[in-house]
Amino acid sequence: MKMMSGAAMVVEALKDVGVTHVFGYPGGAVLDIYDALFAQDDVKHVLVRHEQAAAHMADGYARSTGKTGTVLVTSGPGATNTLTGIATAYMDSIPMVVLSGQVPSNLIGEDAFQETDMVGCSRPVVKHSFLVKRAEDIPDAIAKAYYIANTGRPGPVVVDLPKDIVNVMEEHPYVFPTDVSMRSYNPTVRGHMKQVKKAVASLKQAERPVLYVGGGAITAEASGLVTQLAELLKAPVTCTLMGLGAFPGTHEQFVGMLGMHGTLEANKTMHNSDCILALGARFDDRVTNNVEKFCPHADIIHVDIDPASISKTVNAHIPVVGSVETVLEQILNLLTPEELPEQQAKLADWWEQITQWRSRKCLNFEQGESVIKPQKVIESLYKHTNGEAYVSSDVGQHQMFAALYYPYDKPRRWINSGGLGTMGFGLPAAMGVQFAHPDATSVVVTGDGSIQMNIQELSTCLQYNLPIKIISLNNRALGMVRQWQDMIYKGRHSHSYMDSMPDFVKLAEAYGHVGIKVDSLSELDAAMEKCFSITDRLVFMDIAVDQNEHVYPMQIKYGAMDDMRLSKTERT
Amino acid sequence: MKRIISVLMENAPGALSRIVGVFSQRGYNVDSLCVAPTEDPSLSRLTIITHGDNKVIEQITKQVNKLVDVLKVIDLSENAHIEREMMLIKVATRNEAIRAEVKRNADIFRANILDVSLNNYTMEVTGTTDKLDAFATTMAQCTEIIESSRTGVCGLARGERALRP
Numbered sequence: 001m002k003m004m005s006g007a008a009m010v011v012e013a014l015k016d017v018g019v020t021h022v023f024g025y026p027g028g029a030v031l032d033i034y035d036a037l038f039a040q041d042d043v044k045h046v047l048v049r050h051e052q053a054a055a056h057m058a059d060g061y062a063r064s065t066g067k068t069g070t071v072l073v074t075s076g077p078g079a080t081n082t083l084t085g086i087a088t089a090y091m092d093s094i095p096m097v098v099l100s101g102q103v104p105s106n107l108i109g110e111d112a113f114q115e116t117d118m119v120g121c122s123r124p125v126v127k128h129s130f131l132v133k134r135a136e137d138i139p140d141a142i143a144k145a146y147y148i149a150n151t152g153r154p155g156p157v158v159v160d161l162p163k164d165i166v167n168v169m170e171e172h173p174y175v176f177p178t179d180v181s182m183r184s185y186n187p188t189v190r191g192h193m194k195q196v197k198k199a200v201a202s203l204k205q206a207e208r209p210v211l212y213v214g215g216g217a218i219t220a221e222a223s224g225l226v227t228q229l230a231e232l233l234k235a236p237v238t239c240t241l242m243g244l245g246a247f248p249g250t251h252e253q254f255v256g257m258l259g260m261h262g263t264l265e266a267n268k269t270m271h272n273s274d275c276i277l278a279l280g281a282r283f284d285d286r287v288t289n290n291v292e293k294f295c296p297h298a299d300i301i302h303v304d305i306d307p308a309s310i311s312k313t314v315n316a317h318i319p320v321v322g323s324v325e326t327v328l329e330q331i332l333n334l335l336t337p338e339e340l341p342e343q344q345a346k347l348a349d350w351w352e353q354i355t356q357w358r359s360r361k362c363l364n365f366e367q368g369e370s371v372i373k374p375q376k377v378i379e380s381l382y383k384h385t386n387g388e389a390y391v392s393s394d395v396g397q398h399q400m401f402a403a404l405y406y407p408y409d410k411p412r413r414w415i416n417s418g419g420l421g422t423m424g425f426g427l428p429a430a431m432g433v434q435f436a437h438p439d440a441t442s443v444v445v446t447g448d449g450s451i452q453m454n455i456q457e458l459s460t461c462l463q464y465n466l467p468i469k470i471i472s473l474n475n476r477a478l479g480m481v482r483q484w485q486d487m488i489y490k491g492r493h494s495h496s497y498m499d500s501m502p503d504f505v506k507l508a509e510a511y512g513h514v515g516i517k518v519d520s521l522s523e524l525d526a527a528m529e530k531c532f533s534i535t536d537r538l539v540f541m542d543i544a545v546d547q548n549e550h551v552y553p554m555q556i557k558y559g560a561m562d563d564m565r566l567s568k569t570e571r572t
Numbered sequence: 573m574k575r576i577i578s579v580l581m582e583n584a585p586g587a588l589s590r591i592v593g594v595f596s597q598r599g600y601n602v603d604s605l606c607v608a609p610t611e612d613p614s615l616s617r618l619t620i621i622t623h624g625d626n627k628v629i630e631q632i633t634k635q636v637n638k639l640v641d642v643l644k645v646i647d648l649s650e651n652a653h654i655e656r657e658m659m660l661i662k663v664a665t666r667n668e669a670i671r672a673e674v675k676r677n678a679d680i681f682r683a684n685i686l687d688v689s690l691n692n693y694t695m696e697v698t699g700t701t702d703k704l705d706a707f708a709t710t711m712a713q714c715t716e717i718i719e720s721s722r723t724g725v726c727g728l729a730r731g732e733r734a735l736r737p
Contacts, residue, residue: 124597127640128641131585182640183643183737184581184582184641184643185640306638307634308631308634311627311630312631
């Protein structure tokens, strides 16, 4: 049995879990742990410039790999700075473990220097948390934290470590648990067979079926099975913002993203469907629009690993609790191939209808002579990356353009803050992606508002030589806010305009990177070409785009799913 | 509609705050809450009285069940069950007539007098929430209530049904 200090145990337990990267920032309460990190090379530490970014990096790492991201911060402000990052991961069910330092046990509750009740502060936005009280409990707490974070519906877990228990002066026996089991935590993975049979019967009867695929399909690594089922049934497929890539974006059965800024054909398909198979999606308000008017003709089959997601906003006719992967296997086992041709023949009218909706070409936009349309930038990005980049996004108009105009053919390529909508997420997330995939192209699509929320990480990018490509759609305004102000507040642009924008090219250069300014359409393709020809350095593309462009289509408030504005003047 | 949610959970630090947190975060009501360790000291049993329609109650049970510390959750009010609450109540007994009246009513409600002093009686009464309400109303009619403290409801299912790990 190995004897070691609490601090050494933390690092040893991370190794035993298989952690490759820790994103963090040192401080008083975690200096012992940092000293233990110094003594080894197995776990790489990434020094960030702000703890919020550490959480987003761990998040980007997790989203692009499926592995749990790890954060290490000190007590007090170090811990509270991670909260936005933790909440972001929580809303999107991303596996993350945050190790936070805490003041020594005997000072807890005394308002000691850099003391915060981190377990309390984070409680509403974590899946679970631990306040470790004895050094001997460290391996067990860390093993449980990783187990909880990445099983069932994944989510962030906080492990709060008081300074006295990680003290290097005392040694304790180190035993890493070989198996974690908890009597109070046993997520259901396999769907109830009776429910699965009902689901299959409903799918077979359907004349207007649709697969509505969410982030749960990506979490469950089920995209292959989603494609298999969709092709067997010949059913149209729509993905949520979180589900993009779970089904190939260029597949002929893909009708696009659904929801507030979904395509006309996706929302029409949903609204007119008689059988919706929801796979790891949660009927979010940004999808359903007015729930009272939601898909009136459909039998809803809802497959989700979290029972609390089922019938939360929209009542499911056939609830199936289980992992998307396992339940899809169960469904596929019950589908008899001989019945399928007859089944597929029934769908001819349905596809004819969908083709008609598609012919409206709702994503068309008018690109003029010189002012660049933001959509055009994303199309150009797609072309220059062959559709194979990892695209991390910030939050706003550019996020919607990147979701709609860059078809994702593979899961885990589209990285965005869907649930919480965290501006400042994109750059650090792309850094996490780049650490996980050093040879891949990691792109950030951002805007002049979002990029300034974590721009300090340009410094971290230089330290670790991350050749990220930043595509900043600069419209000199907070675009999405401005769009709503145009639409709802009669064009009163209250505080959505920034007339003191920095020179982003100089800023990138000041941080030691390459900056490229693009002002007119004629320069766009050449600049993109140049950007992606530089493979060993970070490139910041500051692209001036049309300030007055809106994201369309857009659902009309209080309406049904398919009540949409199609442009500034047209609606359904 | 009033519901009795019974929860079996780990008797661990922070477990209670997580459950209470679910109620405040998601805007559910807590009318009363009663919690203590069970015969197995590693487990706690918690009873929450809440109200809401079926959809709200379904969400409450699911969200509470989702907590990592929680082993089992049931809605006791869905089936036959027993519920009890205890109240300690201190009332003024300033003269002989009041003392007699308080004693008479205490006997009717099967309340026990636990403490007697020159000017007041302190009693214990156990029963359903309605019975305790009725006793308090009766006491208020015959004298002045000085203070009272109630435990909140605890309950068990009747018959074979049980909440076990």
